[in-house]
Amino acid sequence: MNLSKFLKNGFLILVASLVLTACATQKKTGQMQGDVYTGKETVEYLASGVPDRVFFATNETVLTTASRETLRKQAAWLRKNSKINVVLEGHADERGTREYNLALGERRANSAKDYLMTYGVSADRISVLSYGKERPVDSGSNSLSWSKNRRSVTVKAN
Amino acid sequence: MLLRYLFIVLIIIPIEAFALIEVDITRGNLSPLPVAVSPLAIDKDSKENFEKLLKKKNLGSEISVIVENNLRQSGLFNPLNKDAFLQKPDIANLKPRFEDWNLIKAQALITGKVTFVDKKLRVEFRLWDVLAGKEMMALAFTTVPSNWRRVGHIITDKVYERLTGEKGYFDTRIIYVSEEGPKTNRVKKLAIMDQDGVNNKFLTLGNELVLTPRFSPTNQMVTYLSYFKNLPRVYLLDIETGMQEVVGDFPGMTFAPRFSPDGKKIIMSFAKDGNSDIYTMDLESRIVERITNHPSIDTSPSFSPDGRYIAFNSDRSKYQQIYVMDKNGKNVKRISFGNGLYGTPVWSPRGDLIAFTKLHKGKFYIGVMRTDGTGERLLTENFYQEAPSWSPNGRVLIFYRETKTNSKGEGFSAKLWSIDLTGYNERMVETETDASDPSWSSLLSN
Numbered sequence: 325m326n327l328s329k330f331l332k333n334g335f336l337i338l339v340a341s342l343v344l345t346a347c348a349t350q351k352k353t354g355q356m357q358g359d360v361y362t363g364k365e366t367v368e369y370l371a372s373g374v375p376d377r378v379f380f381a382t383n384e385t386v387l388t389t390a391s392r393e394t395l396r397k398q399a400a401w402l403r404k405n406s407k408i409n410v411v412l413e414g415h416a417d418e419r420g421t422r423e424y425n426l427a428l429g430e431r432r433a434n435s436a437k438d439y440l441m442t443y444g445v446s447a448d449r450i451s452v453l454s455y456g457k458e459r460p461v462d463s464g465s466n467s468l469s470w471s472k473n474r475r476s477v478t479v480k481a482n
Numbered sequence: 483m484l485l486r487y488l489f490i491v492l493i494i495i496p497i498e499a500f501a502l503i504e505v506d507i508t509r510g511n512l513s514p515l516p517v518a519v520s521p522l523a524i525d526k527d528s529k530e531n532f533e534k535l536l537k538k539k540n541l542g543s544e545i546s547v548i549v550e551n552n553l554r555q556s557g558l559f560n561p562l563n564k565d566a567f568l569q570k571p572d573i574a575n576l577k578p579r580f581e582d583w584n585l586i587k588a589q590a591l592i593t594g595k596v597t598f599v600d601k602k603l604r605v606e607f608r609l610w611d612v613l614a615g616k617e618m619m620a621l622a623f624t625t626v627p628s629n630w631r632r633v634g635h636i637i638t639d640k641v642y643e644r645l646t647g648e649k650g651y652f653d654t655r656i657i658y659v660s661e662e663g664p665k666t667n668r669v670k671k672l673a674i675m676d677q678d679g680v681n682n683k684f685l686t687l688g689n690e691l692v693l694t695p696r697f698s699p700t701n702q703m704v705t706y707l708s709y710f711k712n713l714p715r716v717y718l719l720d721i722e723t724g725m726q727e728v729v730g731d732f733p734g735m736t737f738a739p740r741f742s743p744d745g746k747k748i749i750m751s752f753a754k755d756g757n758s759d760i761y762t763m764d765l766e767s768r769i770v771e772r773i774t775n776h777p778s779i780d781t782s783p784s785f786s787p788d789g790r791y792i793a794f795n796s797d798r799s800k801y802q803q804i805y806v807m808d809k810n811g812k813n814v815k816r817i818s819f820g821n822g823l824y825g826t827p828v829w830s831p832r833g834d835l836i837a838f839t840k841l842h843k844g845k846f847y848i849g850v851m852r853t854d855g856t857g858e859r860l861l862t863e864n865f866y867q868e869a870p871s872w873s874p875n876g877r878v879l880i881f882y883r884e885t886k887t888n889s890k891g892e893g894f895s896a897k898l899w900s901i902d903l904t905g906y907n908e909r910m911v912e913t914e915t916d917a918s919d920p921s922w923s924s925l926l927s928n
Contacts, residue, residue, distance in 0.1 A: 383801065385756070418884070421825035421839050421868045422693060422919070423738040424795055424802055426707075426714070427751065427758040427779040430735055434756030453712060454735055454753065458691060463665035463891030465865075 360388055361471035366461045370478060374401045377477040378436055382417070382470075385431045387439060395436055398478055399443030409481040412436050414454045417470035422456060429454030436476040451481065506646075514560040515645070518588035518612075519550045521564065522605065523572035528598035535627050542571065542596040545605065548634025549592060549641070551678060552652045556642065557907030562588055571595075575608060580615045588612050592641060603627040607637050609644055619644050631680060636927060651873035652677060655923045656880065657695045657704055657721075658898060660684060661916040665887065665894045672706060674721065677922075679912045685721060694738065694869075695719075696921045698745045704921075705729065705739040705748050716750045718765070730763045730770055738781045743789050749773070751781040760794055760811075773811040784828045784836075785809070786853070793817075793827035793836050793853075804838055806853060817855030826869055829853070831924075832876035835903075839868040839881075848881050850903065861905045874924040877903050880911065882918040 355363035361379040368376045376398075378391035387395065402408060414433030416425035433452040441447055462469040522542035524532075532541040553559035567574075568582040575593035583591050594607030606622035621640055623633055632653055639650030660673040670692050672685040686692055686708075695706035704719045716736040719726040730736065732752050739750040746765055751758045760773040760783045774780040778798035785792055793806050804818040804827045818824035822842025829836055830850075840847040840860065846867045849860040867883040880900045887894045896918045898911040911920075 418866065419841070421782070421795075421802070421841075423751070423782045424779065424797075424825050426693075426735070426737045427753055427781050430753040430758065431756040431779065438756075452734075454714065455691075458668070458693070460666055463887055463894060464889055465886040466889065469891070 355468060356471050357388075357390075359467060359471055360390075361468075361474070362390060363472070366472050370398065370480065371401050371405075374398055376479070377475045379471060380432055380474040380476075382419075382474065383428070385428065385435050387435055391436075392439060395439045396443055399440050399445050402440065402445045402449065403443075407482075409449045409451070411479045411481045412440075412450060412452050413459075413477045413479055414452065415459060415473055415475050415477070416457045417473045418457045418460065418465070419470060420457065426454050426456035429456045432474075433476045436478070514558055515589055516560045516562055516587050517553060517590040517592065518562045518567060518583055518586065519546050519553070519564075520567060520569070520574045520591065520593045521546045521571045522594040522596045522607065523570075523575050524596045528596060531598040532596070532603070532627060532630075536630060538630075541603075541630060542594075545596065545630060545634045545637070546592070546594075548631060548678070549638050552635065552638035553641070555678070555907075555909065557902060558642075558646065562586055575606075578610055578612075580610075580612050583610075583612045590618075590641075590645065592637070594637070598627075599624070601627075603630055603633065605633050605637075607640075609641055631676065632926070635677070639925070648877065649875045649925065651875050651878060651922070651925070653926045654874060655926070656898070656911070656920050657685075657697055657923070658882075658913070658917045658920040659692060659695065660913070661896050661918060662688075665891060672704075672719075673913075673915075673917070675913070682914050685719070685724075694919050696740050696871075697923045698741045699743055699924055700745040701923055701926065703741075703745070705741060705750075707737050707739065716748065718748070729765075730761075730768075732761075736761075738783065740784055742785050743787050749783045749785060749792065751783070760792070773809075774807075774814075775811075782826050786829045787831055787833045791829075791853070793829055795825050795827060802841075804836065804851075804855070806836075817851065817853070818858075819855060820858055828870055828872060830876045831872055831874055835876075837870040837872065837879055839870065848879060848901065859905070861901050861903070862899075862908055867899070869919055871921045873922050878907075879903065880920045880922055882920060884918075 360381050370376050374397045375394045378394050412433040414429035416428045437450050460473040462472045522545050524542035538544050550561040553561050566586045569579055575595050589612055591610040591612050597604045602624050604624045609619040611618050635653040638652040642650035654677045657674045660671045661668050663669045669688040671688040672692050672695050675682040691709035693707040695704050702722045708717045714735045716729040716739040717726050718729050729748050735753045736750050739748050747762045749762045752761050758779045758781050760780050763770045778796050780796045782795040783792050791806055796805050802823040802825050803816055804824045805814055805816050807814040822840050824838050824840050826839040827836045835850045837850050840849055845863050847860045848862050848870050851858040864883055865886045870879040870881040878900055883899050884896045896916040898917045898920050901908040
């Protein structure tokens with residue numbers, strides 16, 4: 325019998341949206357306008373009258389009128405407290421692929437950053453951190469929960 | 483972090499028999515091939531030695547169970563109930579009485595023998611064509627006894643290859659992200675396990691968020707995203723030594739990493755000032771190249787197996803779609819034009835298809851299309867699922883699926899699932915914890 329031999333050498337390691345189609349009807353409920361969250365439930369405050377977060381529509385990174393108002397308050401507060409630096413944490417809802425959402429969160433936080441800079445906060449006081457869909461504040465699987473999670477949150481860094 | 487070498491001596495006895503049985507894996511298999519996996523014969527001394535060493539009562543039976551489970555889960559084979567077997571394992575391995583096996587409707591028969599030789603595990607096995615009454619294959623391996631599970635996987639790979647004409651995917655591992663804790667604050671760890679869910683090991687402790695591990699085609703290295711010190715960066719991890727390092731020196735988040743087909747480069751996204759573009763870094767020369775330069779989000783890059791093209795995800799047409807470009811970033815072409823959004827393109831190891839995640843009308847789909855975007859085929863629909871990864875032979879996809887929560891946020895789970903390219907044989911892959919972001923290794927032994 326003609327035998328051929330092979331030495332096989334392996335190794336073994338023993339560790340070894342729903343785009344919600346933008347809720348086509350721009351319905352204004354108590355807590356959402358279109359699909360942008362307008363409620364107060366999850367909002368915290370950096371100082372009295374200075375909300376810490378802004379919200380976004382599905383797949384969007386543009387700031388709403390309400391978001392711009394919030395960011396102007398943050399900018400005024402930051403100008404007054406010039407020793408405080410902030411991290412803008414950008415987030416997405418769970419209805420998107422993980423990697424795209426990381427990019428989307430980064431873009432949302434940068435929208436907020438750009439606006440703060442326009443209102444006189446210097447870039448070196450602001451850093452940006454995207455969590456994509458990794459850190460929702462609301463664990464529900466419904467459009468209201470998702471709207472709370474599409475956000476950029478301004479957090480004191482020092 | 484142990485490295486075990488598996489020296490396997492394969493003795494191939496040439497086959498004269500003309501095979502009558504074969505399995506077509508290109509179609510959904512509604513009548514899997516009936517196969518009898520006889521327990522591997524084992525002599526008394528060997529049995530006692532292995533029992534002492536491995537705490538396994540009958541190593542011959544244990545190995546045959548691995549083969550049986552692998553064959554069943556492939557969806558292409560129907561391993562028959564052992565209670566119906568008439569012939570003893572040792573006799574069947576010498577010369578099967580084909581009439582007996584024919585009687586229980588077995589079309590293929592696997593027999594074998596396990597022996598303890600010089601403190602090593604020696605396994606021989608044979609594949610028989612029951613209808614033709616011929617031997618189709620005979621192989622013998624010698625290895626360290628602790629590799630006994632891999633022997634079962636290698637036998638399955640050989641049988642699969644002989645009967646389907648294509649390489650198997652059983653002697654492989656899956657790296658994934660293990661998940662625990664509440665949805666709002668998941669603790670995530672890198673974990674690795676054999677393809678059949680056994681030998682699970684955690685590679686990180688859960689102190690920092692980790693995402694999207696991907697195997698190198700050379701198997702010892704993994705690239706993934708870690709939030710170590712709250713700086714999300716692409717890392718390179720040697721699973722053999724546990725050594726890891728940041729890939730490149732980018733002033734911002736790097737993410738969505740994958741290896742080039744030769745394992746020499748990492749391709750990934752770098753996000754700066756709200757814009758994500760695609761970069762490569764050569765792991766040896768450390769040279770970084772920018773591949774895309776566009777104000778849109780460009781992410782989830784995946785090389786074609788010949789290294790000439792890159793599929794990626796971009797929202798340059800407003801929403802997420804799949805694009806293909808040359809490896810230098812030239813000739814960008816959109817290939818996804820169906821209804822809905824498309825993400826996570828992954829080039830098949832066979833080169834002819836791209837797997838993707840699709841979002842349409844509130845449902846998520848795993849599908850495949852040709853590399854020019856034609857021939858889109860959706861394999862599975864669910865509330866949420868994404869991140870397909872190919873088996874090394876390009877016949878099976880593994881991905882993860884998340885469940886919907888109720889109004890109180892209860893009922894969340896994330897699990898790994900696999901499905902054949904045919905759209906058949908969808909099944910959950912058992913993991914100790916919740917799991918996501920699976921990546922399939924190449925064959926550990928070829």
